[in-house]
Amino acid sequence: MTAEVEETIKRIQSQKGVQGIIIVNAEGIPIKSTLDNSSTVQYAGNVHQLLMKARGMVRDIDPQNDLTFLRVRSKKNEIMIAPGKEMYAFLFRIQKPKQM
Amino acid sequence: MGNEEMNQKTKHMLQAPNVNSHQKAAVAKGVKAIGKKKDEEEGLDTAEGEEWMQGKTLVKPPDQLDLTEAELNEEITRVLKASNPNAPQNVVRYSFKEGCYKPIVFVDQMAIHFELEGNLVHKESDEGRRLMAKQAEVDDGGGVERPDNVAIKAAKREQKLTNQFNFNERASQTLNNTPRDISCQTEPPPRANFSATANQWEIYDFYVEELQRREKSKEKHEGQFLNKEEDKSKKKMIQAETQNDDISQLAKVVKIIERMVNQNIFDDVAQDFMYFEDASDEFRGEKGTLLPLWTFQYDKAKSLSVTALCWNHKYNDLFAVGLGSHEFTQQGGGMLLFYTLKNPSYPEFIFNTASGVMCLDIHEHLSYLVAVGLYDGCVAVYNLKKKTDQPIYNSRASSGKHTSAVMQVKWQKDDLDSNHNFISVSADGRLVSWTLVKHELVFTEIIKLPVIDTIPDDLKDVIPTVGTSLDFHKQKDYSFLVGTEHGKIHKGSKYYSSKFLEKYDAHFMNVTRVKWNPFHPDVFISCGWDWMVKIWDQTMKSPVFTFELKTSVTDVAWAPYSSTVFAAVTTDGKVHVFDLNINKYEALCQQKVVSKKTKLFNIEFNPVHPIIIVGDDRGHVTSLKLSPNLRKKPKEKKGQDLPKGPEVEIAKMEQLLSSMR
Numbered sequence: 001m002t003a004e005v006e007e008t009i010k011r012i013q014s015q016k017g018v019q020g021i022i023i024v025n026a027e028g029i030p031i032k033s034t035l036d037n038s039s040t041v042q043y044a045g046n047v048h049q050l051l052m053k054a055r056g057m058v059r060d061i062d063p064q065n066d067l068t069f070l071r072v073r074s075k076k077n078e079i080m081i082a083p084g085k086e087m088y089a090f091l092f093r094i095q096k097p098k099q100m
Numbered sequence: 101m102g103n104e105e106m107n108q109k110t111k112h113m114l115q116a117p118n119v120n121s122h123q124k125a126a127v128a129k130g131v132k133a134i135g136k137k138k139d140e141e142e143g144l145d146t147a148e149g150e151e152w153m154q155g156k157t158l159v160k161p162p163d164q165l166d167l168t169e170a171e172l173n174e175e176i177t178r179v180l181k182a183s184n185p186n187a188p189q190n191v192v193r194y195s196f197k198e199g200c201y202k203p204i205v206f207v208d209q210m211a212i213h214f215e216l217e218g219n220l221v222h223k224e225s226d227e228g229r230r231l232m233a234k235q236a237e238v239d240d241g242g243g244v245e246r247p248d249n250v251a252i253k254a255a256k257r258e259q260k261l262t263n264q265f266n267f268n269e270r271a272s273q274t275l276n277n278t279p280r281d282i283s284c285q286t287e288p289p290p291r292a293n294f295s296a297t298a299n300q301w302e303i304y305d306f307y308v309e310e311l312q313r314r315e316k317s318k319e320k321h322e323g324q325f326l327n328k329e330e331d332k333s334k335k336k337m338i339q340a341e342t343q344n345d346d347i348s349q350l351a352k353v354v355k356i357i358e359r360m361v362n363q364n365i366f367d368d369v370a371q372d373f374m375y376f377e378d379a380s381d382e383f384r385g386e387k388g389t390l391l392p393l394w395t396f397q398y399d400k401a402k403s404l405s406v407t408a409l410c411w412n413h414k415y416n417d418l419f420a421v422g423l424g425s426h427e428f429t430q431q432g433g434g435m436l437l438f439y440t441l442k443n444p445s446y447p448e449f450i451f452n453t454a455s456g457v458m459c460l461d462i463h464e465h466l467s468y469l470v471a472v473g474l475y476d477g478c479v480a481v482y483n484l485k486k487k488t489d490q491p492i493y494n495s496r497a498s499s500g501k502h503t504s505a506v507m508q509v510k511w512q513k514d515d516l517d518s519n520h521n522f523i524s525v526s527a528d529g530r531l532v533s534w535t536l537v538k539h540e541l542v543f544t545e546i547i548k549l550p551v552i553d554t555i556p557d558d559l560k561d562v563i564p565t566v567g568t569s570l571d572f573h574k575q576k577d578y579s580f581l582v583g584t585e586h587g588k589i590h591k592g593s594k595y596y597s598s599k600f601l602e603k604y605d606a607h608f609m610n611v612t613r614v615k616w617n618p619f620h621p622d623v624f625i626s627c628g629w630d631w632m633v634k635i636w637d638q639t640m641k642s643p644v645f646t647f648e649l650k651t652s653v654t655d656v657a658w659a660p661y662s663s664t665v666f667a668a669v670t671t672d673g674k675v676h677v678f679d680l681n682i683n684k685y686e687a688l689c690q691q692k693v694v695s696k697k698t699k700l701f702n703i704e705f706n707p708v709h710p711i712i713i714v715g716d717d718r719g720h721v722t723s724l725k726l727s728p729n730l731r732k733k734p735k736e737k738k739g740q741d742l743p744k745g746p747e748v749e750i751a752k753m754e755q756l757l758s759s760m761r
Contacts, residue, residue, distance in 0.1 A: 005351045011446055012358050015365060021357065059301030069356060082356040 009034075019077070024048065043079075051083055184209040359442045366444060369393050373441070373711065377728050388689045388729030390675060393711060394444040396421070396721040401435050406715025408460045409702040414467035416708040417441040418448070421721055424456020424475055426701070436460065436472055436482065439721065451482055451489055461522065463511045471522045473506025479524050479534055479541070493541045495534065501543070502526035508570035513577060523572075525549075525582055529564030531592075547597050549584060569614045575621055583611030589626055591638065604641065607632055613656045619663035627653040633668050635680075645684065649676055655703045657712075661731065669700035669714055677730050688730055693722055 012021055013034055020035035028048035033040040055067040070081040191204045221228040296302075373393050401423050408422030417440050424434040434456035438449035455476040463469040468484040472491070478501055480491035495501045504527035511522045512533070521535040529549040535542045549565040566585035573579040578594040579601075587607035590600040607628030617623035623644075627633045629652040634643035651670040659665035664680040673696070677689040694700060694716050702715040710726045 002351070005354055008351070008354050008358055008446075012354070012361055015361050015445070017365070018361060023354075056297075056299060056301070059304075060299055063301040063304030069360060071360070080357060080360050082353045082360070084353040 047079070047081055051081055055083060182209070184211040186211060355443075358446070362443050362445055366394060369444075373709070373725060388677065388727040388731075390677070390689060390691045390693060390712070390724040390726060390730075392693060393723040393725055394441065396439045396444055396447075396713075396723070397719060398435075398437055398447055398450075401437065401719040403432070404435060404456070404719045405699075405717035406701055406719060406721060407434075407456065407458050409704045409713055409715050409721065410460050410462050411704055411706055411713075412462050412467050413464050413707060415440075416706060418467075419704070419706075419713060419721075420460055420462055420470060421447075421715060422457030422460040422472065423719055424453075424458055426717070432456065434474065436470070438484070441723070449484055451491075453480070454478075458505050459508045461509045461511050463520065466520070469511075469520065471509045471511060471524075473509045473524050473526070475505045477502035477504055477506060477526060477528070479506055479509060479522075481522075481536060481541070493536055493539075495541045495543070502528050502530065502532065504528040504564070504566075507566070507568050510570055510572055512572070523570070523580075525567035525570040527564070527566040527568075527585075529567060531567070531570070531582065545597075546594060547592055547600070549582060549590065550600065550603075568611055569626075571615050571624070573616050573621070574618055581614045581616065581624060583614040583626060583628075585610050587611055587628060587630065589614055589636075602638070604636060606634060606636075606643075609652075612652075612654050615656065615658055617663055618658050618660060623663075625656055625658065625666055627656040627668055629653070633666075633676075645680065647676075647678065647685075647687075649674075649687075654699070654701045657703050657705055659705050660707050661710075665730065667703055667705070667712060669703045671699040673698050673700055673716070675700070675703065675712070675714060675724070677726070679730065689727075693724060694718075694720075 009021055009023075009032075012018060020033065020039075022030050022035065022040055022043060023032040024030045024044050024047070028044060030040045030044040035043075050072075051067075051070065054070050058065055058067045067083055070083070072079040072081070187207050187209050189207065191207055192201045193204050194200070195202045221231060223229070223232060372391060404423035405425055406421055407424045407426065408420075410420045410422075412418040412420070419439055421437045421439065422434070423437065425432065432455075434453040436449075436451040436453060436457055437447040439447050453472065453474060455474045455478070457472055458475050459473040461471045463471070470482045470484065472480045472482060474480065479495045481493040483492045486492065502524065506524050506526040509522050509524045511520070515521055515535060517537075519535050519537055521533055523531060523533045523546065525531050531546040531549070533544040533546050535544065549567050567582050568585055569581075569583035571581050580592055580594070582590045582592065582600075583606070584590070587605070587609055589604040589606045589611060591602035591604070592600045604626075606626050607630045609629035611626055611628045614626045615624060617625070622638045623635060624638065625633065625635050631648050631650065631652060633647040633649060633653055633656055635645035636643045647668075649668060649670050651672045651674075653668050653670050656666060656668040659667070662679070662681070664682075665678065667675060667677045669675050672692070673694040674690055674692045676687040678687050682688065693714060699717045700714050701717060703712055705712050710731050711723050712726065713721050713723050715721050
């Protein structure tokens, strides 16, 4: 991984409210994470399925389209998932999402 | 036993004549036995019965005839005849010869007791022969000599007939080989489970890949005529690309996350940027406000001051910040940063420069080319597409470089050879055009700024006129304006290299900025350290409008959406926004946007969004949103405001008329 990417990840991590960031490869195996192992594995597995579903949905409707970003907001926290072609990253923050 | 007993039996039989008729048909030998059997059958106690059952009385059936002893002892002779008792004895037939009935003496005495139709046919008979012929036919499939066959078969059969009495059957058992099982088992073909979904998008993806592969193979095919080394390098490239793809994808992905995080953090700001319209403007009459949005700052640029700002025309959220120092004594390194509104916390691109950046310009069409002018007189061109930190062109080595700080650079249209070129003005008083030819910058001197009269003749060559600002006309791009340190503005043309067309006595001090009006072809604005902002009509020697702001004006900019709106920044940290259409004498907004003692140096309007960015001497860039009052467009016009400002011209004409009076 290049230094640039590393740096970006560090910056994100240092932002307030960000609890962790996980990088997952195409098979759903986490390759880099700032959280502990068990949580990482748990998150990675669950998110992977959701991402596949979401992506499939978007592309099914229009094959030229592709999923850019997926955001899951819950009462306590928020999970943001950005898929790439071979891998995807997602992070989740514990800051209470603002009521819109 | 004995005949006597026989006689007794016969007597008994007389009494039962029915029984006797059966007896006649029997064979002679078996009479006695039958007779005995009959006795037993009758169930009478006979003499035999008496033999083993002595002492018992005779039991007579109730319907038996009572005969006297004499009658019982009577001998009756019976004759057994082989004649059918049922056969008629007096058959009479009519004889036609004699004409009377005649008795037939010989009657058939054969009695048939049992008849069964059989299906055996004698082989000599016709039918038999016919059948055998048929059989032979079947067996041989059309044998010619059928009777012979039949005969042969018959003979064979005759041979095979076994003698009933002298028949010997001999059997032998052959040795049976032990049965062996030979089986063949093949190895099943290797199987693999394959499952996939065939969605619309998977099919689409596949086709796209297929297309790409075909294109690549075409390219490779064409490239095979070239050196093989190139192929190898291509292969290496492809391998490297796949690796890079992962990293680049990751970078992309992570970038998106960062931006989203930032959006979350600055959520209210983003919302304001998009949607907030200050409602209180309605109550404020003409005045407007500036709403502060994001602040862009970079840690390493803390000691530097913003010297140049430029928006990117293609990507409206990207802007470039040049950092350096205005002070002569505090010169150090410089930086070129690119920020995007989507990520306010960290710059997108960072370039370090050897000396402070004084000015920059982004090419209008090729938005990845950035020309930078440095304090040490160098000009450099950066290519944003390349990842390197170094500029792709640098005028350091070339001979025509400026000897003093480059104050302004501007991109020009591509020349006849479609090379990119830009023009720079510097403190050494020269206007130089730089052309990007392959790997180097070729300079062409355009004009030298005229030296003012106060300098004595012998020093004219030594002390140059510092050019501080440069702007090219939007429509007639050969025409340009140069502002100088002495407060003069010179109008020149690229076609005249010896002389300027026009000279305006604009300010008493340094002219910090000169800018043509984006709509009106004759109007330009200038500002200087003498606290003045002046609007000129190029045909007139004196300014049309003059505004005095309380401190040195460092920058001024026209608004892209209106020909009468402009904004100026001063060293006291205030932004002044004017709209000549609404108020000819006063600013609509005079707002302090930075903290105390921070000087503002640059201002730029975003080409699309209603925001402005201002740069200060702490290295920060603040973005502000213009309130609706400042963005008012004239209500009557629908689309006519854009090319020209006809009502502006009318207003100016009015002003001119009023000033002339």
